Amino acid sequence: MRKVFDFHGGIHPLENKHQSVSLPIADAGVPDELVLPLSQHIGAAAKPVVAVGERVLKGQMIAEANGFVSVPVHASSSGTVVAIEERPIAHPSGHRAPCIVIATDGRDEWVAHRGAEDYQALDKAGLLERIRNAGIAGMGGAGFPAAVKLSIRPDSQVQTLIINGTECEPYITADDMLMRERADRVIQGTLILRHLIEPAETLIGVEDNKPEALAALRAAAVDTAVEIVEFPTKYPSGGEKQLIEILTGKQVPSGGLPLDVGVICQNVGSAAAIFDAIVRGRPLISRITTVTGAGVQQAQNFEVLLGTPMNYLLARAGYQPDARQRVIMGGPMMGITVPDTRVPIVKTSNCLLAPSEAELPLPDPAQACIRCGMCAEACPVSLLPQQMFWFAQGKEFEKLEQHNLFDCIECGACSWVCPSSIPLVQYYRASKAEIIHLRQENEKAEHSRIRFEARQQRLAREEADKEARRAARKQAAEDRAQAAAAGGEAVEDPIQAAIERARTRKAAQQLGATSQVNEQEKLEKTVATTRQRLGTANAKLEQAVADNSDLVAALQTGVDKTRAKLEAAERALQDYLQARQPATSAAEPAPDAAQAAIARAMAARAQQADLDPQDKARKQLISLQQRLEKTRSKLAECREQEEQEKVIEALESTVSRLDEKVREAQQQLDSMETS
C-alpha cells in the first residue's frame, strides 16, 4: 500500500451517488439542434472556420484554436450550420456567448478520420499537436486546455503524473461510470500521457467510495506502470491541489503550478479523450454527463454530444420540474445554476442536477456569525473564513488579501458547515471580483501615469536636444568665423598678428568701460519702456473712466504703480549718472576737497582762537541750541511718520543729551558773566 497523506479540513456531505449508478451509460442520441459555444475552456475563444449555411460532418473542425491557450471546436454530429450567434450558456452571471448552431441531419456522418496505429512511433510534438487539434480541455470542470498543461520544457523533469479519478462532489458519477465501463481507455490514455511526459511515477487517485471503479482500473492496469491509489473519501479531495497533497504530501506553492512541485494532473475523462484522439482519431465531440436529482425520474449517466441542449438531455431522463426548480450544472457544492434549460452541454459539463426543494433546501436566512470556527476547521486550504467574512463585509480588501483570499478555491466547505447559514463563498467571490476590478483600475491609472511621465520626459528631452543643436550651430558658426579669420591672418606677417593681439588685449581692458555704458543703456531703456507702459495704462484708464467700467479702481492702482516704477527707474538712472560723474574724474578733485575742508577747519579754529572765552561760550551755546532745535524737529517728524522704534529712541536720547549740554553751556556762560 502506498502511503497517502491528508489535507487540512474537508467535509463529508451526503454523497447521493447511488441514484445515478444503477444503470449503465446510455447514448443520449442526436438532438435536432446542437449549440456549440466557441469558448468551452479556459483561454481565448476559438475562431469559427465555417460559414452559416455550410454543411459539416461529425468530427469536423468548425472553429480553430485562437492562440496557444485555446482549443478548437468540432461538430459533434453532421448537419448544417444555421447560425453563428450569441446564445445563453451555463455561466455564473447568466452570460450569452457566441455559439455555432448546427441543425443536425440525423445521419451522424463522420468526417474522415484515422488514429495512429502506433503512438509510440510519433514524436512528442506530433502527439501534442494531435491532442491540441482534438480540442481536449480539462474535463473535470475547469476546462484548462490539456495540450497546454502537457507542454513542458524538455529540461523539466516530471516526478509524478496524477490522473484524477476522485470525483469528490456529491451526486456526480460521470467519472465513476467512465472508470467502471471504460477502464481500459482510461489506462491506455494514461499510458499515452506517460509516454508523452515520462514521469517517474504515474498514479490514478480514486476515493474509496468507488470500489467498482477501483476494481476495474486495477484489472486494466495490470502489468503497466500505472499505480491505482485508493484513499479515504472526503470533500474536496478531488481539487487538484488537494489531490496532489493526498498523493504526494507536497503543496503547490501559492500562485504556482503543479509542475513547480514536479506534478502534472489530468482528469480521467481527459485521459480517455486523449486515448480517443490519438488511437481512434476522434476529436472531443461527446462526454459522459450525470443527470440526477429528484427532478428527474431516472437518474443516469449519458454519453452526450457536446452542444446538446440541456432540455433535450433532461427530457431523456424524465425531467419533471417543480414550481421553484433549480437546474445545476456541476455538483451541489460548486455547480452553477443555469438560467435556462436551453443552454448546451459543453466539455466541462460533468453533471446536470435537478434537485427538489426538499432534497437541497434553499439556504436559511443568514444569522449572525458567532465565530464558532467550524469554517476554519473545514477549510481545505487553512484559511480563516470567519475573519475573511468580517473583512469582506467591511470591504477591507487589504486585510482580505493578507488573509490569502486568493488562495480560496471556492469549494463551499465553509458555507456547508456554517451554523448561521452565511453564504461565505458568495462573499469571497464578490470580494475577489471587486479586488480584481480595483487592481485593473489601479493598473490603468498607473499606466496613464507612466505614459504621462514618459511624455513629459520626452518633451523635455526634445527641448534639450533642440537647445543642444542650437548651441552646436552657434559654436560651429563661431568656429567657422574664427577659422576664416585665422585663415585670413595666416597670410599676413607675424608682426601684424602680434599688433592685432595687443589690440585685442586693449579692447578687453576697455570692456569694463563698455559694460558701464551698457548699464546706462539698460537703465535708459527701462525708463523708456516704463514710460511707454505708463502711457498705455493711462490711456486704458481714461477709456475705463469713459465707459464707467468696474475696472477703474484696478487700473488706477496699476497706473499709480507704473508711475512709481517710472520714478524709481528715473531715479536709478540719475543716481547712476551722478555716481559715474565723480568716478570718471576721480583723481584730481578728491585731494582738493580734502584740502579745502582742512583749510576751512583751520580757519574756523583760528577764528575761535581769536575770540574771548565769553564770546566763545556764547557762540557754542547758540550752536548747541540750534542743534537741539534741529534734532527736536526731526524727532517730531519721525514720530509723525511712525518711523521705527529704534530711530525714535536714538533721536530721543540725542535730544536729551543735547538738552543737557545746552544747560551746561548756559551755566558756564552764566558763571562767566557773573564773575
Place this chain on the structure above:
Amino acid sequence: MALLRITSPHAHGSNHTSRVMQKVLVATVPGIVVLTHFFGFGTLVNILWGTIVAVACEALALKLRRRPLGFYLKDYSAVVTATLLCIALPPYSPWWLIAVGIASAILLAKQLYGGLGYNPFNPAMAGYVILLISFPVQMTAWAPPRGLGDMPGLLSALQACFVPASFDGVTMATPLDLMRQNNSLLVGDLWLQNPQFGRWAGLGWEWANLAFLAGGAWLLYQRVFSWHAPVAMLASLTLLAALFYDGGSSASGGSPLFHLLSGATMFGAFFIVTDPVTSAVSLRGRLIYGAMIGVLVYTIRVRGNYPDAVAFAVLIMNFAAPFIDHYTQPRTYGHERKKEEP
C-alpha cells in the same frame, strides 16, 4: 419557465446556531443538578428569573433596533447568557441583583455592540464583573453546602429571590475564600479545621466541577467547540498550581486538584472560555488564549484581591483576542511556514 438561480454551494450541513446554543444549555444540566443538590433551589430560581429578564431585555433591544424579534430570539443566545450568568451568581440572590446583572450582560455587553456575534466581551462574564464590583457583599454571600447548614426549600428559595428582605439566609466562606485568607495554617490543617473542604476541594464544589466537566466533555464529543482553549486553560492552571504547591505549606496556593475542582474552573473552562464570539479564532490562537486564562486565574486566585478569577481572566483575555488572532493566522495551503508580518 424561469429557473431559480442561486450561487453554490447548494448543499448545506445540518448544523444551526440555535442547535449549538441548545446543546450548550443541555450540557449545563448536570452541573445545575449538582449545584441544586448541594446548595438548594437557589441556582434554579436564579436561572428561572434570569432567563425571563434576559429574554425581555433581548426583545426590548431588538425592538429598539428594529430587528425581527422571532428570528433573533430563536437563536437561544439570550437564554444561554442568562443561564451561564445565573449559574455563576450565588444561590438565593435577590431579584434585583439578577436583573441588574442580566440587563448589563444583554443590553450593555451584547446589544450595544450590535448583538450576537459582535460583542467583544463575554456578556455573562461582563455582567458578573459589573455585579461583583458594584455589589461585593451580595456577590460573595454563598450558601453553605448540604450538611453544613439548613437547606432552604423551594418556597424559601423563591422568597429569597423575590422578597429578599424577609429571607434570613445563612452564608459561609467558600473553600477558595478560606484558602486565600489562610496565612498561618498548613494546607492539611486548614483542611481539618474547616468543614467546607471535601475530599479533593470544596464540599459540593468538587462534584459541581466534575458535573460541568462531564457536560463539557459531551459538548466536545458533539464537536460544539474544539478542545484547544479549555484544555490549554486547565493545563496551564494545573501547571502553575503544581509549580507553587510546595507540598502544602501555609504559603501554598493549593494543590492542582484543588484548583481544578474549585470555584468556576470547569464551568469556566467548558462554558465560558469556549464562547466562540469573544475568543481567538485560529486553533493556535485558542491554545494561547486558553493558556493565558489559566495563568490569570491562578495568579488572581492566589495573588489577587478576589477569591475566584475566571470572570476577570476571561474579560482580560477578551481584550487580547484580536491581538492573538493577528499573530496566529494559520499557514495557508501553498504558503511558506513563516509569514512575515506586514
